[in-house]
Amino acid sequence: SYELTQPPSVSVSPGQTATITCSGDALPNQYAYWYQQKPGQAPVLVIYKDTERPSGIPERFSGSSSGTTVTLTISGVRAEDEADYYCQSPDNTNTSVTFGGGTKLTVL
Amino acid sequence: EVQLVESGGGLVQPGGSLRLSCATSGITFRSYWMSWVRQAPGKGLEWVANINQDGSEKNYVDSVKGRFTVSRDNAKNSLYLQMNRLRADDTAVYYCARPVGEPFWGQGTLVTVSA
Secondary structure, three states: OOOOEOOOEEEEOOOOOEEEEEEOOOOOOOOOEEEEEOOOOOOEEEEEOOOEOOOOOOOOEEEEEEOOEEEEEEOOOOHHHOEEEEEEEEOOOOOOEEEOOOEEEEEO | OOEEEEEOOEEEOOOOOEEEEEEEEOOOHHHOOEEEEEEOOOOOEEEEEEEOOOOOOEEEOHHHOOOEEEEEEHHHOEEEEEEOOOOHHHOEEEEEEEOOOOOEEOOOEEEEEOO
16 A cells, blocks of 8 residues: 655754654656644645745745655744644546555654 | 534434534535535544435445435535434534535534433
8 A cells, every 4th residue: 555654753952953764666647745733633634735835934944855755844933833734646547545654753 | 605504412212313404605515525524422523424426426434334324405405414323422512514625614513322
């Protein structure tokens, strides 16, 4: 089955830049999506179609794609950005959707 | 305003059944593939099933094949998940979602499978 691989954890100090990667074989052919989830809350979309930012999401959130890896970048990290982040993508047959295992972002 | 509202969750014994519903508004429901996604306590997100626009194509994660059935009623702008032979590892928050394109999600409904 298709897998997306994320680092389990990333730690940064306030004001620094956090980068979270996600790797998967279908990513050259499929869009990636990124979700932020805080404890007890539903996931919130922060990036869609690799690089698009939904309305209401701060400009410090950005996405990029290169080959089999997509990256979520959070510039000027704030304490409120501490959360779990999940990448997501369809598989190459477009019959299912896969989520990465999630990355816990800790703001030191 | 886009709204997806799940209902039907609750406590059920192992081997029992539940039917989840997702009422949508503010979207052209009949135009979209729709999915169910779940999240077990303390775990990550897991795609469960999806269904195409007219209900003629359905896909499931292996762990629910033969037990869960996804369906839709485009006249009622609603999505459903019939869950049979429930197991303890089906315990999760279940979300109704269109996870691709310009995604939208509901707030989820909790299903607890326990004796």
